[in-house]
Amino acid sequence: MQPSFKELTTYFIGLGAAEIGHSHKTYLAHAIGVYNDMKAMGGTDELCRAALFHSIYGTQGFQGFILPIERQAELRELIGDHAEKIAYLNCFMDRESFDATLTQLTEFDTIIHRETREALVLSKTDYADLVCIHLCDWLEQVRRDQRWDHRRDAYRKMAEYLGGSALASYDRVFAFEPMRQIVTE
Numbered sequence: 001m002q003p004s005f006k007e008l009t010t011y012f013i014g015l016g017a018a019e020i021g022h023s024h025k026t027y028l029a030h031a032i033g034v035y036n037d038m039k040a041m042g043g044t045d046e047l048c049r050a051a052l053f054h055s056i057y058g059t060q061g062f063q064g065f066i067l068p069i070e071r072q073a074e075l076r077e078l079i080g081d082h083a084e085k086i087a088y089l090n091c092f093m094d095r096e097s098f099d100a101t102l103t104q105l106t107e108f109d110t111i112i113h114r115e116t117r118e119a120l121v122l123s124k125t126d127y128a129d130l131v132c133i134h135l136c137d138w139l140e141q142v143r144r145d146q147r148w149d150h151r152r153d154a155y156r157k158m159a160e161y162l163g164g165s166a167l168a169s170y171d172r173v174f175a176f177e178p179m180r181q182i183v184t185e
Contacts, residue, residue, distance in 0.1 A: 002080075008052055009032070012031065033140040035048050037139060038051035047086070047129055050133055051136055052079075053084070054137050055087075055137070086130055089111070089120065089126065090130060090133050094113065098130075102131075102154055109127045128161075128162070131162060132162055148178075
């Protein structure tokens, strides 16, 4: 039986991660926002659970809270094998290697583990789910952070790769970007 949203957030709170700061709000509020955005994009329940825990082990860009990897089995039991796998990949991918895959798509894509430097080969499904989670994560926070140019080409390529509601979400979020001031001499 799948855990309820309440059970998932209670677990998150029990870890002590709820009040950690993240992108001008709490880590829990951000995680719930990513979950809700994934749901709005039509993500499966499993992918929504991965979205909620997308940065639970810490990421290359967020180290504010890290669930020890020794508790991986516990999280996997709670959210499911695939959801935990996608959250793990999002946490441990080297972003430069991930961004490179966006221009070199093949049947299977390889990313680099940011700590061990091990090559991780992903199936098409895992790759698409990782792209979706990573894009949702950024779209949820970019308006607050106002870092519109952060890996912009990579995020646009993610949206185009996924198409449909992901591309529409990207366009909707980036429509809020302040007009760039053109300097003339």
